[in-house]
Amino acid sequence: MVRIAFFGPEGTFTEQAARNLAGGDQLFPVETIPAAFDAVRSGVAEGACVPVENSVEGPVTATLDSAVDGDPLVAVAEALLPIRFSVLTRSDAPDPPRTVASHPHALAQVRGWLAEHLPKAEQLVASSTAGAAVGVLEGEYDAAVVAPVAAEHYPLRVLATDVADLADARTRFLLLRRPGQLPEPTGADRTSIVVAAANRTGSLAGLLTELAMRGINLTRLDARPVKGDYGTYRFFFDFEGHIAEPRIADALAALRRRSTEVRFLGSHPRADGVAATLEPGAGNDDFAAADAWVEAVRKGELA
Numbered sequence: 001m002v003r004i005a006f007f008g009p010e011g012t013f014t015e016q017a018a019r020n021l022a023g024g025d026q027l028f029p030v031e032t033i034p035a036a037f038d039a040v041r042s043g044v045a046e047g048a049c050v051p052v053e054n055s056v057e058g059p060v061t062a063t064l065d066s067a068v069d070g071d072p073l074v075a076v077a078e079a080l081l082p083i084r085f086s087v088l089t090r091s092d093a094p095d096p097p098r099t100v101a102s103h104p105h106a107l108a109q110v111r112g113w114l115a116e117h118l119p120k121a122e123q124l125v126a127s128s129t130a131g132a133a134v135g136v137l138e139g140e141y142d143a144a145v146v147a148p149v150a151a152e153h154y155p156l157r158v159l160a161t162d163v164a165d166l167a168d169a170r171t172r173f174l175l176l177r178r179p180g181q182l183p184e185p186t187g188a189d190r191t192s193i194v195v196a197a198a199n200r201t202g203s204l205a206g207l208l209t210e211l212a213m214r215g216i217n218l219t220r221l222d223a224r225p226v227k228g229d230y231g232t233y234r235f236f237f238d239f240e241g242h243i244a245e246p247r248i249a250d251a252l253a254a255l256r257r258r259s260t261e262v263r264f265l266g267s268h269p270r271a272d273g274v275a276a277t278l279e280p281g282a283g284n285d286d287f288a289a290a291d292a293w294v295e296a297v298r299k300g301e302l303a
């Protein structure tokens with residue numbers, strides 16, 4: 001039985017994403033994002049499901065940092081969930097609640113709603129949305145901002161549903177595994193890498209140029225500090241395409257040459273199915289034809 005760790009406890013958005021991604025695999029919750037990575041690295045689980053980016057609050061930094069701190073893991077699939085929250089409370093909690101807790105990404109997505117409906121409630125950070133629900137049950141907080149499914153897991157009173165400051169908020173989640181066989185290219189794929197850029201003029205521009213020259217469309221760029229080396233950063237790139245495609249392989253090789261540290265984080269189908277935009281001359285056939293031409297020139301077959 002394949003075991004998949006997910007960022008829990010039960011009733012997180014990540015559990016929902018894991019259910020979408022894991023098929024019949026056995027899911028089990030872990031308390032933190034680093035613990036989900038560790039479960040795979042140590043062999044306790046074959047896979048892990050974690051959030052990676054939210055359309056309102058941006059990157060999930062615990063996921064980015066865990067991707068570089070430890071043995072390499074690769075993303076083999078992703079899920080994209082629309083995000084709308086419920087607010088739960090204990091029936092014996094003060095009305096209105098004096099404290100409201102959630103994951104920082106969740107609090108950031110309901111700032112306006114909280115200001116309007118619970119302006120006096122102190123906002124507290126919990127390990128996850130469902131972790132906040134557990135805290136409400138245990139009397140630690142009065143209310144929690146949670147995924148709607150949390151109401152099915154925890155015996156709490158529903159104070160509000162369909163809570164979201166922005167109608168189209170989404171979070172993207174990854175299914176991670178130890179490196180092995182990669183998913184096949186589909187034409188609508190995403191490749192992720194993390195690169196340490198040298199601290200000198202134009203080094204990031206140089207990396208970006210390698211992608212741009214090969215007609216590769218970036219879908220995300222985040223910087224994270226290299227811990228313990230003030231002023232130095234690693235850059236996380238997501239871009240359209242799959243390492244099996246020549247333009248992507250060619251760009252990765254160029255980044256490898258330019259940087260002392262590149263970590264491949266996966267090539268997998270995009271959850272939204274958006275096909276890669278192909279610039280003129282960037283297709284697989286264009287690369288094959290150009291390689292054949294160089295080979296012919298080398299052999300003296302062409303002037």
Ligand SMILES: O=C(O)C(=O)C[C@]1(C(=O)O)C=C[C@@H](O)C=C1
Pocket residue numbers: 007011012013014015051053054060083103105106127128129130147170171
């Ligand atoms: O706490 C959860 O339920 C999570 O799955 C984490 C998380 C996140 O990291 O962004 C996932 C989706 C929502 O955007 C809020 C929180």
